[in-house]
Amino acid sequence: IDGYNACVYVDPTPDLLKSLKKRQQEDQKKQALLQELKGKPNTTLDGKTINVFANIGGMSDVGAVQQNDAGGVGLFRTEFVYLNCKDFPTEDYQFEAYKQVVESLAPRKVVVRTCDIGADKTVDYMKLDHEDNPALGYRAIRICLTRKDFFKTQLRALLRASAYGNMSIMFPMITSLRELQDAKAVLEECRAELTAEGVKMGQNIEVGTMIETPAAVLIADELAAECDFFSIGTNDLIGYTMCADRGNDTISNLYQVYYPAVLRSLKNIIESGVKAGIMVGMCGEAAADPLLEPLLISWGLEEFSMSAPSILRARKTISQWTKAECDELAEKALACNTAAEVKALLESAAR
Numbered sequence: 044i045d046g047y048n049a050c051v052y053v054d055p056t057p058d059l060l061k062s063l064k065k066r067q068q069e070d071q072k073k074q075a076l077l078q079e080l081k082g083k084p085n086t087t088l089d090g091k092t093i094n095v096f097a098n099i100g101g102m103s104d105v106g107a108v109q110q111n112d113a114g115g116v117g118l119f120r121t122e123f124v125y126l127n128c129k130d131f132p133t134e135d136y137q138f139e140a141y142k143q144v145v146e147s148l149a150p151r152k153v154v155v156r157t158c159d160i161g162a163d164k165t166v167d168y169m170k171l172d173h174e175d176n177p178a179l180g181y182r183a184i185r186i187c188l189t190r191k192d193f194f195k196t197q198l199r200a201l202l203r204a205s206a207y208g209n210m211s212i213m214f215p216m217i218t219s220l221r222e223l224q225d226a227k228a229v230l231e232e233c234r235a236e237l238t239a240e241g242v243k244m245g246q247n248i249e250v251g252t253m254i255e256t257p258a259a260v261l262i263a264d265e266l267a268a269e270c271d272f273f274s275i276g277t278n279d280l281i282g283y284t285m286c287a288d289r290g291n292d293t294i295s296n297l298y299q300v301y302y303p304a305v306l307r308s309l310k311n312i313i314e315s316g317v318k319a320g321i322m323v324g325m326c327g328e329a330a331a332d333p334l335l336e337p338l339l340i341s342w343g344l345e346e347f348s349m350s351a352p353s354i355l356r357a358r359k360t361i362s363q364w365t366k367a368e369c370d371e372l373a374e375k376a377l378a379c380n381t382a383a384e385v386k387a388l389l390e391s392a393a394r
């Protein structure tokens with residue numbers, strides 16, 4: 044299997060096998076060198092600390108977080124807790140699932156995303172209607188805000204689990220200020236209930252929002268005033284900005300982070316967050332793109348969250364750039380007119 048080029052060879056020729064083995068050995072050497080970064084501070088070449096975190100789907104991913112020396116978790120996709128159940132998971136079941144994760148990673152921060160069910164992630168027991176365009180349909184926060192009991196079950200479980208570690212909470216698929224305010228209001232309602240019940244909770248739980256829709260990009264300044272942090276979800280943001288489904292091979296040339304429209308969106312989000320004094324992170328796959336990382340540093344991204352195997356490589360890339368060098372590259376990238384031009388520029392500058 045040639046994972047770099049997404050190819051599987053059933054009966055490779057000896058020459059092909061030889062070249063793939065060579066590539067594998069080179070990769071193993073690189074991996075071995077990267078191990079030396081473990082335990083070291085994670086900074087740019089001119090000393091700015093950057094968080095490199097992991098994305099997880101549950102307790103089974105915690106080992107990889109530790110093995111790859113991630114500073115924390117920037118995205119815990121809680122919908123996997125729902126996908127692993129045959130019926131609605133109870134508050135106690137969810138409490139245990141969240142508690143195990145935050146407790147085993149404490150004092151590291153764990154950013155938990157509330158349920159992002161719908162579209163490509165569905166469960167039969169929710170009995171969601173068939174939709175022609177599920178990615179633009181009834182999903183994520185839209186479900187949570189209309190099925191308040193369902194949402195409250197999760198939020199109560201999260202607040203209870205927050206007592207056992209360092210938890211932040213964020214909401215997916217936000218498209219308006221009202222949605223963010225309503226989600227925060229339900230969270231506060233749960234907090235008040237649990238306080239009245241005498242349940243212990245974490246003290247300083249930060250509340251943030253994912254920025255993964257063009258609507259959120261355009262009102263990023265208003266959203267920033269209402270939350271503690273942003274986490275950019277490029278997987279959805281690229282798709283919704285370019286109107287290109289991430290799973291559709293026919294138009295995959297449009298599904299690229301290098302398009303000027305996407306780059307300008309990223310800059311706008313990060314700068315809006317920085318201006319409002321809130322932390323801006325990224326948990327979409329683009330955070331693990333070594334070509335993009337210098338631009339994100341230039342604009343002020345503070346937290347990069349990715350699948351665990353990419354962490355050490357990202358730390359290496361980040362350590363090779365100064366802010367001034369990133370700024371120079373970012374300026375050139377924004378002056379490009381096409382995605383191909385941007386990509387060629389970033390490739391020529393790659394370290």
Ligand code: PEP
Pocket residue numbers: 118120159255275276277278279280326327328
């Ligand atoms: C994203 O959209 O970038 C993201 C992290 O969320 P998901 O991939 O789970 O939709």
Ligand code: MG
Pocket residue numbers: 215255276278279
């Ligand atoms: Mg998403």
